Amino acid sequence: MSQKRIAVFGASGATGREVVRHALRAGLEVVAIDRSQPDEEDRLEGVTYRQADVLEDDLADAMKGCDAVISTLGVAFSPSNAMSPPPLYTKGTGNILDGMQRAGIDRIVVISAAFVADQPSLPKWFKLTVVPALRNILEQMKEMEASLEEATNLEWTAVRPAWLIEKPANGELLVDEEHLPQEAFRCRIGDLGDFMVDCVKNEKHVRAKPAVGAPEDEKFESPLALGEEFVGL
Template structure:
């Protein structure tokens, strides 16, 4: 069934993939980001609505929509991780308030597996990378808490460390944390799960984990650290 879906963080890697897949599924898509630096990258037929989730009026952004998908996120560089902007808690709270005011009930957001588990992946990943994410993960926990008391039909998708890639259809998805050897989740698979949640009401009130077995180098601590320093 075709739905009207608004995507926050639509210009990010996962957000662009959500928009692309939503159009392929026949949904009407409204894309929102703080600004569209590359508006030409949006597919034809997408309604672009710039909005700052920390300051702007979000009611017009969600008005008339059936569901909201939030792909809000912060860069993984060390400076941002030390002092991340309050996108997850404050931004999500403002989206929730707009939805409540406009009578929009369904929301699916990106959280992270590591809000709940720390014993995944190589030793360096567990002892160095995950501790560096402490402040961001604390915000994600706060975001999930905001959703739990919102009265909305919410889902917080918990991927492993994101890896840009096309959807595969064979990702591990479950209510319990994924196997210890896995730390990765492809953006295409995460986007597909977000759309399943928003459009088909999967995992309402849930926090599904998602990950996929990738080549050893992609799952290595070296690869993750290089991505953080890029």
């Protein structure tokens, strides 16, 4: 294993917390980077916490001493974000890449989305309703992926998860290149966090866009489930 210490951006978010937990279990040192520091009672033993805003700050110092980066930056779906999403995937990732170059880091794993590409296995109702609503966010993700592909001397992975669900890992994640495996409609954030850590620890899917997901119970894959989740945002 060449990477021993990883910087995790967005570490306080749902997926970021899963990445931190799985990284610790994998024996990696973790530097958790976010806009604000967590309260003492919310900090995990063995994690170094650093404060930085990916849209405003110089990030090289925040990543100092790290061997690789995992970015769990994400834009939550809301009407305002759908219309005008903050530039986390574009400007934020660009600032991370700039900081990495100056810090001497060449390995990064980021979260994109399966829906940046046409996914033949998606239910028709999802393609006709949700994907168009995410258009502006998905355009940012496409731009982010393009910036990774254009970067020289960068070992990147753009993970394309299916529709995320806040559940712990169950080890049943299915993986294919760029397009979701058949019936892999949802992706547990626990499995996503574990997968991202594995990509870094074991040098998997370098310069690739793995699409990840798994089948779930029908009650989690219906239009009703989508509506309930949006209401809860």
